[in-house]
Amino acid sequence: MTALSITPTAADTTLHETPGGRIWRRFLANPIACVSLVIIVCFAVIAIGTALLGAGGWHWPYDPNLTNLEQKLLPPSPLHWLGTDNLGRDVFSRMLNGASISLFVGLIAVAVSLGIGVVVGAIAGYFGGLTDTILMRSVDALICFPTFFLILTAVAILGPSLLNIVVIIGLVSWTGTARLVRGEFLTIRETEYVKGARVLGQKDWKIIFRHILPNASAPIFVTAVLGIPDAILTEAGLSFLGFGVQPPQATWGNIIADSKTYLLEAWWLILFPGMAIFIASLAFYLAGDALREAAQSRE
Amino acid sequence: MSAFIIRRLCLTVVLLFIISIISFFIVTLTPGSPYPWGELNPKISAEVKANFRKKFHLDRPLPEQYAFIMRDLFHGDLRSVKDDRPVLSRIIERLPATLALNFTAMLISLSFGTLLGVYAARHAGHWQDILGSFVAFLFIALPGFWISYLIVIGLVKAFGVPILGTQSYGIDFPNALAAGLDRIWHLLIPAIVLSIGGIASQSRYLRASMIETLREDYIRTARSKGLSEEVTLYKHALRNSIRPLITGIGMLLPGLLSGSVIIENIFAYPGLGRLGYEAVLERDYPTLVALNFVVAALVLLGNLLSDLLYAIVDKRVRLE
């Protein structure tokens, strides 16, 4: 037997860990996860920073909407780090703004989809029976619709504005969350503490919010993180087709779309925005996957 | 087996019905003008608007509208706003191209996804597995339009290799085989780009499933029989691991069709995705309603087929 010691050992610290803390620790132990997190943080800082500065009227390095036809279609140079587009606008500045849009789209679309998905899934999973069957069959039907066709249809009717797009994307992506949440609820509903709460006569809403939902929060959070790059990629695709955010507002997708006719001469107009989309999405996917591993692994 | 088929068919019919309702509601319930030319356009007289409303039954109550639209659709009376041709015939025109593209993409996704998944599962926990996961996420994060554009620029503009459309124009092919190969060539690149995301997702499903299967006792039995690791993996383990792959098809098919909107656009491939794009530009709502219905129905049928095929492979499913 080891002698009693007052200096904390590793065993001591893990005893006092919260579940969140444990997940966080495992997450940080993964090098890929750390790199992704750094990228995400940079992305967020750039996005928020640019938005705030832009709201205050400061632009760096250039005003993204400032056109200068004499400077159009310049390749990357020390003056214009990523070149200029067909209207002479600085690509780098436009991309910084694009970051804000992408982050906004990612967060709001996920918020919408999470809101709907959690509610539907919770109701189906908690009440079960006929409610569950009806809701889930409807979800099954909805999943059959390729989301892009739905989005295009809605955009055709409502018109492409940033808010419309964000809400529409959220409206077509909640089905996965709903299924997940339903599954979690079905399992957690059968646990002893939930049964106990019901026996004690607790109201359904209370049980859902105080007992079940917190225990399902890890997978829900993972889904949210993984939903952000989905939304960003969808918005980029929409913008590329011309149905996303309209110019002159800059998103990574519409920088590429704007310059479709010049793409042969101006390779920088497609390479950099595309890379940005790719790297941002990859970072979120890797982080989300690492989070899922951290939440699931048994130690 | 027949009980299973009947049950699946009934479910399919029910879902098809729900799909039709949803398709109908998307357009009808979305706030906004039903007129393709905008509500307040002064050039359009009230009479034209009234005719339009009559033609599309917009004055009747909703359930009747639904019934009318369904009937019109299948009788070929639902006509496109653009050229007044029956919507259904426009769709059927493009259907073979879309089916060819998506079916090919699905095959590529399933086969390469399986290979990648088995590779990762076999070396689970080691660097090969981590590499496999990383590659999978690389694929998922890759914006389809980006990679497509780079390919088009590279091959078409830089090297002059024709890949747009379904066939090379302006070239006389000596025989049907050459023409056929040309068509396959034009199909292949878009299908490969389309399948990239699918390869990734299917490989993840298979890897997880395979790792579970490899823990089973009968895998130990297979090894104790002196079977090589390849035979153990591909004969004994794989057949027991494909269930998630089949359910994965349920998510794969809508994903492929979604992706084909952009891919068909870039590669000038005349399929349903392209039709959707054009319909949005023209605000051709009848086409859009029908299109949503048709693609969803295609997904549903695809699921039905894959479930039936799976039931042939694994008899236990039929007893469920």
Place this chain on the structure above:
Amino acid sequence: MLSIRDLKIGFSSGDSVTPALRGVSLELGRGETLAIVGESGSGKSVTALAITRLLPSPPAVYEEGSIYFEGNDLLKASDAELRRVRGGKIAYIFQEPSTSLNPVYTIRSQIAEMIQLHRPDVGKDRKSIDAEVIHWLDAVGIHEAARRLHDYPHQLSGGMQQRVMIAMALSARPDLLIADEPTTALDVTIQAQILDKLRELQRELGMAVLLITHNFAIIRGLARNVAVMYRGEVVEQGETEQVLREPRHPYTKALIACIPRLGDKRRRPPTIGNLEAL
């Protein structure tokens, strides 16, 4: 034929390695039957699986020792050599027949696989293979074998599944059959039948049998020699009759005392006490 010398195996988890076998030595000659008896955790299954390196290698760690089979040390054998021995020379039957057979293949195809791999003397055509499969299904006592050829494992009872496993193992005509708790998961009535069948087949085929069990009662008449294992070591070895009559090790004595006997007047079942001191 089989000679295990001072085998030490551990299981790693995280940074530590937990010892499972602490130096096991056993000998088995051609055509002989050896029973390894012990409680769960004694290391008997680990010993059995280690012989052809069937233990999943992380986490198993082969620390020391050698396993000589017909002159070759299997622990140092190449993968190809190992595959030749598995099935063809050393065949296994496992404890849980319901999970040890592949659920998506017919019993015919699983037995045929064994035959095609290890029996070059059987013709490659369907008829010859079917005939051989039926022969072995008969031999293990499955009635109307021809009709059961295309059955799936889940369509058979536990006892039948185990018979199929035995048929599959024997169809390769191995020199050694390793039976890891073959009857533990079965009904008591079926147990006796399976064990009788094993005894019969062993006599007919003249193969060696390594029988792993926790049940002392079943080895009589089946195993000439017995090795008693406790906590990763062999604590007593010898001829079965001898050991049963005059057990020397306290653990063996306790194990034997646990065998239920008709007319046993003791009211409380004996327990194997804490043998830390060993």
